[in-house]
Amino acid sequence: MTSSNVEAQIRGRLTEAGIRYTDGRRQVVAALMNAQGPLSAAELHSQIADSVPLSSLYRSLAVMADADVLAPHHGTKGITRYELAEWLAGHHHHLVCVDCGAVDDIELPPRLESTLHDLVEAVAESGEFAAAGHALEVVGRCKACA
Amino acid sequence: MTSSNVEAQIRGRLTEAGIRYTDGRRQVVAALMNAQGPLSAAELHSQIADSVPLSSLYRSLAVMADADVLAPHHGTKGITRYELAEWLAGHHHHLVCVDCGAVDDIELPPRLESTLHDLVEAVAESGEFAAAGHALEVVGRCKACA
């Protein structure tokens, strides 16, 4: 999926939900497409500071997460980081540093990927829980904190 | 591993770290051993209210997490839930409701379990990240929120 395709998909999804793809939101999406892992509101704010105040940023993140364009990822110290939703940018598999909370994406072997997919389906079919997706974290210490 | 064995292991680990296994901490551990998923400070407090004030509870949770006796699990709304560490109570695989944040344990097929274990080892051996364990979440909506 090309980068411009992602933008088009996002615009489409938002529009059909009656949500406007404003300039501030474009900047958020652009920052997230460049990142190699989820970003917090504070991290996003430091990249696009002048043009989008924090309160607007938080609202945009919430709205886009609600529309399933962004996926929230809850980390240490009550900090929530966001990344593009699974259907836009592939799966959510991370290396998480227990010290500083930094998050990086990792690739999973296809075999494991499909096994996880099967697991979600099996849970969904049990009827006990409306399983929609999965998230895998490998936890430890990053090079800086080791 | 029997329940009393778990207590003995916990006491041993704490003692060797110079940390006292006080009454309040015993109560926390007891509550977590009975639970079928991680509990937040507020949830624990409502179970052992009179005997342990919140500020002590938070401190005890932090200290025991530091000693790798408890494992923190970060959820919605900045709420952190704790459960017994992996080496005491098996692995950490959860059903997480995106609406209310409730968390339940799930069992994983052995095949998937060992594949995940291999993944952590592979990451650790890469030298880029000191991988120590993993956590898997199946996200969706619980029956109450569906």
Next chain:
DNA sequence: TCTGAAAATGAGAATCGTTCTTATTAGTGT
């Protein structure tokens, strides 16, 4: 058993990420 150092407790204030208000501004469809 005493005694002193280290750890834990309890109460409350303080912190900080996040959410909520309210008034104002900007987009979209007719």
Next chain:
DNA sequence: ACACTAATAAGAACGATTCTCATTTTCAGA
């Protein structure tokens, strides 16, 4: 252009968690 709805901006408010500090408890060694 008009009306309707959504988005913005600034700051106040909220709530989970952390910190401070004076007091109490626990443990190891004399």
